[in-house]
Amino acid sequence: MKTRTTSAKGKPLRHGSGKKASSDIPAVQPMSALGDDDRKKLFLHMLQAREFDMAMLRLYRQGRAFGGVYSQIGNEATAVGSAYAMRMSDALFPMHRDIGGHFVRGQSLEALMLNHTARVGSMMRGTDGTGHYADASKKIYGNVSHLGAMIPVAAGYVLSSKMRGEDTVAMTYIGDGGSQVGDFHEAMNFAAVQKLPLVLIVENNQYAYSTPNSEEFACTRLSDRAIGYGCFGETIDGTDVELVYETCRRAVERARAGEGPSIIEAVTMRMRGHAEHDDARYVPKGLVDEWEKRDPIALYQESLLQRGVMTEQEIADLRKQLSEEMNKAIDDAMALPYPPAEEGKKHVFVD
Amino acid sequence: MPVLTFLEAISDALRYEMKRDESVFMLGEDIAEYGGAFKITKGFLEEFGRSRVLNTPISETAILGAAIGAALNGMRPVAEMQFMDFVTNGFNQLVNVASTTAYRWGMGVPMVVRGPAGGGVGGGPFHSRNSEAWFAHTPGLKVVYPAFPADAKGLLISSIRDNNPVVYYEHKGLYRKIREEVPEGEYIVPLGKARIVREGRDASVITYGSMVHESLAAAEDLEKEGVSVEVVDIRTLIPFDEETVLASVRKTNRVLIAHEATLTGGFGGEIAARIADRAFEYLDAPVRRVASFDSPTPFAPTMEKEVLPDRTKILFELRNLLAY
Numbered sequence: 001m002k003t004r005t006t007s008a009k010g011k012p013l014r015h016g017s018g019k020k021a022s023s024d025i026p027a028v029q030p031m032s033a034l035g036d037d038d039r040k041k042l043f044l045h046m047l048q049a050r051e052f053d054m055a056m057l058r059l060y061r062q063g064r065a066f067g068g069v070y071s072q073i074g075n076e077a078t079a080v081g082s083a084y085a086m087r088m089s090d091a092l093f094p095m096h097r098d099i100g101g102h103f104v105r106g107q108s109l110e111a112l113m114l115n116h117t118a119r120v121g122s123m124m125r126g127t128d129g130t131g132h133y134a135d136a137s138k139k140i141y142g143n144v145s146h147l148g149a150m151i152p153v154a155a156g157y158v159l160s161s162k163m164r165g166e167d168t169v170a171m172t173y174i175g176d177g178g179s180q181v182g183d184f185h186e187a188m189n190f191a192a193v194q195k196l197p198l199v200l201i202v203e204n205n206q207y208a209y210s211t212p213n214s215e216e217f218a219c220t221r222l223s224d225r226a227i228g229y230g231c232f233g234e235t236i237d238g239t240d241v242e243l244v245y246e247t248c249r250r251a252v253e254r255a256r257a258g259e260g261p262s263i264i265e266a267v268t269m270r271m272r273g274h275a276e277h278d279d280a281r282y283v284p285k286g287l288v289d290e291w292e293k294r295d296p297i298a299l300y301q302e303s304l305l306q307r308g309v310m311t312e313q314e315i316a317d318l319r320k321q322l323s324e325e326m327n328k329a330i331d332d333a334m335a336l337p338y339p340p341a342e343e344g345k346k347h348v349f350v351d
Numbered sequence: 352m353p354v355l356t357f358l359e360a361i362s363d364a365l366r367y368e369m370k371r372d373e374s375v376f377m378l379g380e381d382i383a384e385y386g387g388a389f390k391i392t393k394g395f396l397e398e399f400g401r402s403r404v405l406n407t408p409i410s411e412t413a414i415l416g417a418a419i420g421a422a423l424n425g426m427r428p429v430a431e432m433q434f435m436d437f438v439t440n441g442f443n444q445l446v447n448v449a450s451t452t453a454y455r456w457g458m459g460v461p462m463v464v465r466g467p468a469g470g471g472v473g474g475g476p477f478h479s480r481n482s483e484a485w486f487a488h489t490p491g492l493k494v495v496y497p498a499f500p501a502d503a504k505g506l507l508i509s510s511i512r513d514n515n516p517v518v519y520y521e522h523k524g525l526y527r528k529i530r531e532e533v534p535e536g537e538y539i540v541p542l543g544k545a546r547i548v549r550e551g552r553d554a555s556v557i558t559y560g561s562m563v564h565e566s567l568a569a570a571e572d573l574e575k576e577g578v579s580v581e582v583v584d585i586r587t588l589i590p591f592d593e594e595t596v597l598a599s600v601r602k603t604n605r606v607l608i609a610h611e612a613t614l615t616g617g618f619g620g621e622i623a624a625r626i627a628d629r630a631f632e633y634l635d636a637p638v639r640r641v642a643s644f645d646s647p648t649p650f651a652p653t654m655e656k657e658v659l660p661d662r663t664k665i666l667f668e669l670r671n672l673l674a675y
Contacts, residue, residue: 091424127455134423134456141423146447152416153423153448160421160428163376163402183443186413193408348490349515350459 049100077296081244093172147178151187177208197255238266360500379431411441432466450491459514467523479648481612498563505540543590551581636675
């Protein structure tokens with residue numbers, strides 16, 4: 001494997017570009033912004049994401065969920081840590097493996113479950129599923145399946161905020177696969193030229209469906225692209241939630257201060273197939289085993305216990321509570337019918 | 352009432368809306384200092400400032416994507432394609448993001464994509480295309496193609512105020528060729544209303560864009576022979592004013608459909624199907640179509656004239672229709 005995969009183990013990579021040299025960035029950032037309450041929340045949202053994921057896998061295997069089920073296992077720290085660095089007045093444009101960010105922004109489990117199972121009353125009326133929805137009250141604007149398409153949309157969102165003198169920041173996401181789509185380039189170039197308050201998280205989970213990094217791009221790190229755009233770029237360990245948070249907090253601050261966009265590459269591993277129909281046999285077993293040791297939730301749980309932020313009992317209670325809430329959400333959703341058929345012919349336009 | 356060219360009428364509509372509503376802004380290539388490739392936005396930078404007359408890189412995906420994002424955030428962007436041909440570079444943004452947002456999210460995307468289209472000016476394969484049928488085939492987009500300066504103004508104002516994405520075509524051959532009196536200030540032509548631009552009894556030409564003028568010329572030729580031809584300018588493809596078209600068919604019983612876009616898969620086929628479906632028993636002859644030959648638009652003047660429809664070809668088909 002390439003250096004970025006191996007070097008991402010253990011210590012995070014830090015890589016500055018654009019107007020900032022990597023030497024300007026201390027090797028270890030103070031985490032003073034996070035208190036224990038924050039840490040508990042980070043852990044909670046990561047657990048919520050994992051719990052949701054496991055529930056969807058169960059439903060899929062039971063034939064009770066249809067369409068694609070895109071696991072985010074392994075991505076919890078990146079999705080949660082990044083979204084936690086935003087204000088509620090900022091706008092989140094997540095991708096399909098960023099369910100953790102929805103919980104950070106206060107989206108309800110019930111709403112997400114209805115949406116994923118296309119039941120009556122779901123946020124998108126059954127017109128679409130997964131995390132593709134938008135909820136203006138929480139400033140969440142989901143993705144479309146065409147990778148990269150929402151990066152220019154997020155750029156336009158904050159372009160207009162900036163025109164009105166507001167200090168809104170947008171955070172959006174792309175994978176190692178989607179980073180090769182032209183939209184990525186056009187949007188980041190435009191955002192850099194306009195110095196837009198945009199933070200792009202590149203979730204490098206090693207595979208674009210079955211295609212490994214080595215067949216996707218030839219640069220060393222995906223954050224290297226920042227040099228070409230004249231914006232800030234950094235590559236970090238995406239399994240360390242506090243590191244992700246701290247890195248993104250700085251990117252958000254830079255954005256808000258008018259210093260323009262950032263590309264944060266968070267190195268992770270997609271622990272399951274592209275979607276649940278895919279057994280991912282193309283991934284070398286040793287690679288998965290290596291990343292198993294770096295499960296973001298297990299790592300953070302250990303860290304919280306060591307630091308005395310939470311006790312074993314508290315964590316066990318929390319897991320039990322989340323499991324019960326999930327079972328109720330599933331039962332409630334499954335008790336509901338699909339939307340009436342005629343809904344499919346409504347609202348192609350707004351008034 | 353001032354007499355304006357087609358181009359001036361478009362500028363007038365844009366200027367009027369930008370003055371009236373601070374959420375309206377423009378983005379596109381070379382639209383600021385340079386005033387756009389056709390000078391639609393000449394003087395706009397001085398009048399409205401750089402943030403509302405935003406020069407962009409050559410990045411149609413970024414232009415259209417940013418317009419969508421701005422529209423979702425309370426603005427009414429007008430995105431200029433330097434030539435409508437280049438909308439292909441941002442196709443995904445229109446057909447997958449903008450067009451599905453009302454349906455999936457219940458949110459409007461009040462944006463206009465506008466720019467010069469059409470042939471007859473030696474533009475060759477990449478500066479002549481009439482791509483309106485692609486977008487008419489995409490549920491969730493509105494498609495406008497005016498033929499007269501006053502309509503261009505009134506329809507553009509309606510397009511900007513519409514809460515849905517609108518693809519607005521300007522035939523570049525009409526920009527400086529057609530002029531007429533255009534109402535000053537507020538002037539609205541609603542989307543989805545066809546206009547009978549010439550009344551007639553013996554046959555109907557259903558048309559839009561540049562072919563409205565060629566059809567009117569052909570109708571004048573036939574008038575000298577005592578034949579009365581009605582010309583209906585549909586003005587907007589989506590929404591489509593089926594009632595006005597069907598009423599004309601029921602009146603004249605003979606129909607020719609004319610558009611400059613290529614024949615196969617063109618919007619004329621849709622119009623013909625609607626007529627066959629809803630007014631078959633009123634027809635005294637098969638519905639005929641005049642459109643561009645199914646080729647790219649060639650560069651050489653001889654070849655371009657051969658593939659594009661015009662007054663002569665419309666006249667020829669009208670005679671066939673009347674002789675049936």
